[in-house]
Amino acid sequence: MNKKATDGFVLAFWITAAVIVVLSGPLYFYFSALPVSGARLAQLKSGMTTNDVTLVLGKPIETRRLSDGDMWIYESYVHFWAVEVFFDSEGHYTNYWRD
Numbered sequence: 001m002n003k004k005a006t007d008g009f010v011l012a013f014w015i016t017a018a019v020i021v022v023l024s025g026p027l028y029f030y031f032s033a034l035p036v037s038g039a040r041l042a043q044l045k046s047g048m049t050t051n052d053v054t055l056v057l058g059k060p061i062e063t064r065r066l067s068d069g070d071m072w073i074y075e076s077y078v079h080f081w082a083v084e085v086f087f088d089s090e091g092h093y094t095n096y097w098r099d
Helices: 002-034 038-042 049-059
Strands: 060-067 069-075 082-088 093-098
Touching: 002 069, 038 049, 049 069, 049 093
Parallel strands: none
Antiparallel strands: 060 069, 069 082, 082 093
């Protein structure tokens, strides 16, 4: 292999590596984004109504009826991360769980 061909392959390698690095940044944030920020979760106080929680977190993507209340589910874009918000049988916030 001559010097020009080797230089061309090296240049192509580094350009490809740079493109991969540049494109992987936004993908990292897309795949690792939590559905609800810690700052917003910190605003939740025991006893808040479902309307109050909706004002802080927005609408959940799914709700489930449990034997002792309700569970609201917030998921990230690709469903890697979830936050589950729990309400008692009277519709008041009790706690949350984040995976």
